Amino acid sequence: MKPPRFDYHAPASVDEAVALLVRYGGDAKVLAGGQSLMPMLNFRLARPAALVDVNRIPVLAYVREDDGTVAFGAMTRQRTIEFSPVVARRLPLLHEATRWVGHLPIRSRGTIGGSIAHADPSAEYPAVLTALEGEVVVQGPRGRRTLRPAELFETYLTTSLAPDELLVEVRLPAMAAGAGYAFEEFARRHGDFAIVGIAAMVVRDGARCSVARLASAGAGPVPVRLRAAEQILERDGLGETAIEAAAARAAELVSPDSDVHASADYRRHLTRVLTARAVKRAVDRSR
Amino acid sequence: MTDPVLVRMTVNGAAQEGRCAPRKLLVDFLREDLGLTGTHVGCEHGICGACTVLVDGQAARSCLMLAVQADGAELMTIEGLMRDGVLHPLQQAFRDHHGLQCGFCTPGMLLTALDLLRTNPDPSEAEVREGLAAVLCRCTGYHGIVKAVRAAAPVLRGAS
DSSP: OOSOOOEEEOOSSHHHHHHHHHHHTTOEEEESSOTTHHHHHHTTSOOOSEEEEGGGOGGGOOEEEETTEEEEETTOBHHHHHTOHHHHHHOHHHHHHHTTSSOHHHHHHOBHHHHHHHTOTTOHHHHHHHHTTOEEEEEETTEEEEEOHHHHEEETTEESOOTTOEEEEEEEEOOOTTOEEEEEEEOSSTTSOOSEEEEEEEEEETTEEEEEEEEEESSSSSOEEOHHHHHHHHHHOSSHHHHHHHHHHHHHHOOOOOOSSOOHHHHHHHHHHHHHHHHHHHHHHOO | OOSOEEEEEEETTEEEEEEEOTTOBHHHIIIIISOOTTSOOOSSSSSSOTTEEEETTEEEETTSSBGGGGTTOEEEOGGGTOBTTBOOHHHHHHHHTTOOSSOSSHHHHHHHHHHHHHHOSSOOHHHHHHHHTTSOOSSSOSHHHHHHHHHHHHHHHHHO
16 A cells, blocks of 8 residues: 555535535545645655545536636546636636646646645646636635635645635636737646746737736746736837846746756746747737 | 445446455556556656556546545556457557557556547647657657557547
8 A cells, every 4th residue: 555544535515525624623635636645645745634535526527607707616627628618718828828737647637726726836727827816715614715816825835725625616817808828838848847837918909018917837935926027018018128128027026946956046047038938929829 | 434445447348346445546456456457557656657547538647546536437447458359559559660668658658648549639749749748668769659659540530
């Protein structure tokens, strides 16, 4: 046996899942797609008293478009998102980012809610959530609350979710028709964890840029919304000079750490280069 | 809750069942409880892809699933590819194009490629390489594998 011993529960409803989380008082882990938790169990880096497997809660898997918002049940698989016509039409940035999430068999199991709740700073979905100003809905014993990315991501692999709260829904505002977008990422091999990734969206209004949205992955303990860089584009337009200025500003806004994969300086450099690339590609796609 | 649980699933079209601890990985259940040792255990943390099987038609790492999670599911493993003593077209293509040497990664390669070709029946070379990046091979250098998958694609399109 590789994983340590644990109590296994597969509740059929969210209420039941939350009750189990309450019962174990922080000693239970939620098992969603399992593509991050299972390796940690196999290595015994995680030794929870119990697993609450939410894969048998069918109401947690859906993609719903409603009044300018696309809502995802937390257990919606990344593979479903990859092939969802609603996502392709209304959230092409998410669609593009999904191609960077692990590999095909990882995406068969991995979920949008699991990826966001796991809060790996190099992951793609937290960066897209941050760039598009989405929100998540969590449910606990005291009911539901809604959190914006800045309220959710605290540091490496750490969110503001209480141990007895379950992430149940992810909401992303649909992108404006004609918005340009790009997800740029650098990893040593396709499918590896990103060293740095950049999510970009621009809405063009003639020569002006009415909305710019930028967020980084892998360039610090949490995804970073690059607001001051966005403001340069919104003020100065989408010409080469403005894009280079925004990219240089983006590199100043991140606080990357050094690790075995890359130095902090290199991550900062990548933030500048990938921001410029992402914005240029987004501009080319915008109408 | 740590007591053995009854797990029932369909594997390669046949109903199977067994009792195992909830912490037993699907790959170990297939190999040890069902005797289906064609699915290989490599890294055991979702990197190498050797243990990839089809779960309800989709390629998934069987080292990153508990056996109990596959209760009620329909699985396909490498043992399910050959029919009536005849190699599956993808297996034949691997043989024809030197898609394997030691064969350790081959079960994962084949099942990942099957899912890739199901969702993208006419992939470019780049798409095959991206799809198969999910499985690590340490001997053939991938060229023969990529050739094999591209050669099998029209055969599978014709068969469906």
